[in-house]
Amino acid sequence: ILEEKALNEKIPFLGICLGMQLLSRGSEEGKCDGLGWIDAFTYKFSFNDQKLKVPHMNWNEIRSVRTSPLLNGLEEEAFFYFSHSYFVQARQEEVLSITHYGVPFASAVCRENLYGVQFHPEKSHKYGMQLLKNFATL
Amino acid sequence: MRIRIIPCLQLAGSRLVKTRQFKIHQYIGDPVNTVKIFNELEADELCFLDITATTEKRTPELKLLRQIADECFMPLSYGGGISDFETARKLFSIGFEKIVINTAAIKNPGLIRKLAEHYGSQAVVVSIDIKKNLLGRYEVRTENGREKVNQQPVAWAQKAEQLGAGEILLTSIDKEGTWSGYDITLTKKIAESVGIPVIANGGAGSVQDIIEVIQKGSASAVALSSMLLFQKKGMGVLINYPLAVIRKALTEMCQQ
Numbered sequence: 001i002l003e004e005k006a007l008n009e010k011i012p013f014l015g016i017c018l019g020m021q022l023l024s025r026g027s028e029e030g031k032c033d034g035l036g037w038i039d040a041f042t043y044k045f046s047f048n049d050q051k052l053k054v055p056h057m058n059w060n061e062i063r064s065v066r067t068s069p070l071l072n073g074l075e076e077e078a079f080f081y082f083s084h085s086y087f088v089q090a091r092q093e094e095v096l097s098i099t100h101y102g103v104p105f106a107s108a109v110c111r112e113n114l115y116g117v118q119f120h121p122e123k124s125h126k127y128g129m130q131l132l133k134n135f136a137t138l
Numbered sequence: 139m140r141i142r143i144i145p146c147l148q149l150a151g152s153r154l155v156k157t158r159q160f161k162i163h164q165y166i167g168d169p170v171n172t173v174k175i176f177n178e179l180e181a182d183e184l185c186f187l188d189i190t191a192t193t194e195k196r197t198p199e200l201k202l203l204r205q206i207a208d209e210c211f212m213p214l215s216y217g218g219g220i221s222d223f224e225t226a227r228k229l230f231s232i233g234f235e236k237i238v239i240n241t242a243a244i245k246n247p248g249l250i251r252k253l254a255e256h257y258g259s260q261a262v263v264v265s266i267d268i269k270k271n272l273l274g275r276y277e278v279r280t281e282n283g284r285e286k287v288n289q290q291p292v293a294w295a296q297k298a299e300q301l302g303a304g305e306i307l308l309t310s311i312d313k314e315g316t317w318s319g320y321d322i323t324l325t326k327k328i329a330e331s332v333g334i335p336v337i338a339n340g341g342a343g344s345v346q347d348i349i350e351v352i353q354k355g356s357a358s359a360v361a362l363s364s365m366l367l368f369q370k371k372g373m374g375v376l377i378n379y380p381l382a383v384i385r386k387a388l389t390e391m392c393q394q
Contacts, residue, residue: 018258050330050333051356053333053334053335053336053358054333054334055258055259055260055304055305055334055335057142057260057304057305057335057358057359058139058140058142058358058359059140059142059182060140079140081183081212081213083213083235083260084258084260085258085259085260085304120213120235122211123210123211123212123213123235124211124212125180125211125212126180126211128211129211
């Protein structure tokens with residue numbers, strides 16, 4: 001049903017946190033494949049620097065790399081709450097925004113009607129509300 | 139990198155209270171109203187600890203917690219009386235991001251692993267309460283500080299990490315509610331022994347205390363209680379969240 005609605009009928013689709021990671025081809029977590037709807041892969045954060053703690057639990061900035069209705073009104077400054085041990089790297093054309101935590105990673109991805117965000121808009125105060133409003137009006 | 143400033147609110151059942159060295163000191167007010175204020179002040183996160191649940195052998199007050207979750211647009215964590223998977227499951231389903239376990243984690247370490255495997259490490263916070271004994275040594279305590287357990291603080295923090303905890307909430311029982319600053323030595327010891335974030339808790343009395351525990355204590359985040367609930371030490375209740383002041387001081391610290 002999911003594939004029918006998202007891929008064929010092309011209704012707007014938003015994957016949040018693990019939901020975004022599931023859109024990728026696969027992950028270093030677990031054994032199953034991802035949906036493969038976005039050309040991306042999910043990796044585990046692993047740092048030698050003792051100061052970079054894992055999971056990445058913090059408010060962090062997103063830097064949009066292209067315009068998108070999802071990020072309307074969030075171009076200047078946007079902080080969202082991140083809470084994850086795994087991150088996504090995607091094909092450049094499908095990356096919407098980049099965030100930096102030890103490494104640069106995709107904080108938002110998009111292919112046509114399919115969106116994914118690594119952060120939690122529902123827990124990100126006014127920035128999150130703006131994003132969810134944008135999504136609801138797609 | 140931003141440092142999270144987390145109001146840590148203590149519940150005795152459905153009442154918001156403030157403790158001093160783990161003894162109930164004062165009644166603060168209605169939790170839901172307090173939450174509304176912190177939401178408006180755009181607090182980074184909120185942490186609720188029901189400090190009487192375990193000792194009174196109660197489970198979390200889910201009805202109240204659901205009301206609280208409905209008011210917030212930032213991450214919420216809850217601890218107090220969580221002793222099994224099912225209780226945690228209910229808390230996640232009403233909208234809490236993270237659960238905090240203390241006594242149950244020591245008595246049943248397998249619970250940490252089970253929760254982390256099911257919900258992810260980022261959802262599991264292990265709370266460690268520490269008190270200095272007569273010889274000045276740090277001791278791990280459970281049951282809201284009443285019981286001594288046979289665990290070394292560093293070893294227990296490392297074990298919790300191995301089992302899958304995503305964060306440690308580290309509380310100094312001696313410093314808590316005293317406005318005299320965090321226990322820097324303790325925080326540094328634990329923070330430098332694990333790869334997961336450590337939230338310093340207990341004792342903050344000024345912005346300087348916050349800077350100190352981050353710079354010298356290697357804390358990834360700070361929990362505050364007295365400072366955010368009262369006008370000043372010894373004065374009346376005033377819910378506040380001086381984000382601008384703290385952020386400015388942190389920026390200046392980074393620039394030095």
